[in-house]
Amino acid sequence: MNVPLVSRQYSQRTALIAEDGRMLTYEALHASIGQLAADLPARQLVFIVGENDLPTVLCYLAALERGAVPLLLSRSIHASTLGALYDAYRPAQVLIARNAAWAPPGATLVREMEDYGLYDTKAKTDGSTPALHADLAMLLATSGSTGSPKLVRLTATNLVANATSIVEYLGLTPDERAITSLPLNYSYGLSVLNSHLRAGASVVLTNRSLMDAAFWRTLNAYGATSLAGVPYSYDMLLRLRLARIDMPSVRTLTQAGGRMRPEKLRDVAQICEKRGIRFFAMYGQTEATARIAYLTPADAALKPASIGQAIPGGRLSLERADGSVIETAGETGELIYAGANVSMGYAECAADFALPDVNRGTLRTGDLAHFDEDGAFFIEGRLHRFLKVFGIRVSLDAVEQLAAELGFECAANGTDERLVIHAVAPDSHSNSEAAPSVAWAQSLRSELAQRIGVHASAIVVKPLAALPRLPAGKVDHACLASLS
The missing domain is CATH 3.40.50.12780 (ANL, N-terminal domain)
Structure with missing residues (x-):
């Protein structure tokens, strides 16, 4: 062949x-x-x-x-x-x-x-x-x-x-x-x-x-x-x-x-x-x-x-x-x-x-x-990357985009009972460990809860110094799931 x-x-x-x-x-x-x-x-x-x-x-x-x-x-x-x-x-x-x-x-x-x-x-x-x-x-x-x-x-x-x-x-x-x-x-x-x-x-x-x-x-x-x-x-x-x-x-x-x-x-x-x-x-x-x-x-x-x-x-x-x-x-x-x-x-x-x-x-x-009207295609998210938190359908891709708009690099996963956000500490690019203060994590949690429309108790923000990545640079979601 x-x-x-x-x-x-x-x-x-x-x-x-x-x-x-x-x-x-x-x-x-x-x-x-x-x-x-x-x-x-x-x-x-x-x-x-x-x-x-x-x-x-x-x-x-x-x-x-x-x-x-x-x-x-x-x-x-x-x-x-x-x-x-x-x-x-x-x-x-x-x-x-x-x-x-x-x-x-x-x-x-x-x-x-x-x-x-x-x-x-x-x-x-x-x-x-x-x-x-x-x-x-x-x-x-x-x-x-x-x-x-x-x-x-x-x-x-x-x-x-x-x-x-x-x-x-x-x-x-x-x-x-x-x-x-x-x-x-x-x-x-x-x-x-x-x-x-x-x-x-x-x-x-x-x-x-x-x-x-x-x-x-x-x-x-x-x-x-x-x-x-x-x-x-x-x-x-x-x-x-x-x-x-x-x-x-x-x-x-x-x-x-x-x-x-x-x-x-x-x-x-x-x-x-x-x-x-x-x-x-x-x-x-x-x-x-x-x-x-x-x-x-x-x-x-x-x-x-x-x-x-x-x-x-x-x-x-x-x-x-x-x-x-x-x-x-x-x-x-x-x-x-x-x-x-x-x-x-x-x-x-x-x-x-x-x-x-x-x-x-x-x-x-x-x-x-x-x-759109010109025939250009736009991805909105993954068909199966959704949770139903407190009865509200939540797109994990949309959550990551919201966090990005707020200035945070993150990856979202979880269950219908708990939305988990692994987020990079704001000053982690210059430090080897996550920032000791978690005030930003609490702020991010509150802001996402408000924007998504769910109670903040359903969201957990976990600070990381950096997101784990596969050799090609993609986020290692399997690794993050083990940390959730």
């Missing part, structure tokens, strides 16, 4: 650049992919426990070339979590750092790749690897679920369709050069790699944080033209004074991975406009391979609360609870997306790898939205 993600039109152009300066042309990349693919098992599951480096990228691309089915996982994944995933899914091979805390039991080393080892597992040798559907090409963990066995099943068509669409609406050419500012095991980070290799462009590989001065030295040394970030990334960029960051080669910024506050999005859009940088705000889900909708640079300042329009080749619509289609501007319903990038569905156990395509090109996003 050859997945034609990597361009064959530009053999002598640079495809990948490692942080240490090593470069692979497209010709060399294809040669490396072919050599590694020979060591991979066709139509078998392969775990790739890596990061933003050459061995990880080469193994991922070689697996697609060979027709193996890769599952991308973070090199920082906890050993117990990785062991549980291994036991649940029984991969035939595992690529993992040779000094990792966990190793596949009874495995045989097949190949060394820098500090990684590619191992045949007992599941391969004893024939207990799971059966795979003929269309299954790769697997990704759903956002925030890397600690659970729930995976998204993707096809070759999904990968190519989404990469092609991104190339089109971002106008990617072989002259573009991205830098890996997000993990490759995260669908957004992976889409940056896929789309640039599809366009014949190049990608600079680094694991460094935006807060690391070496990241910016690497970006400037190799002339990266674009940078991708989630809302938390833009919090950091604004803290670093985005208007003055030295990045002369950058001409495009993109944002996805969660909703950015409209006023902050408008600020970023205006800064980018002044600097001559295109800024695209995007909306997507792992279940749609990555991207679903995008907001053009022109609309980012005009409609910062909108997700814009469907990506090329896709279609957005709204449905009422009874399944009828909404055709009136301003009316709220569930956002439905249709396109060739919609996944086959989920896998929650090894037997699910053999399941057929249950989505059939249509994804119920679980998001509530409306569209």
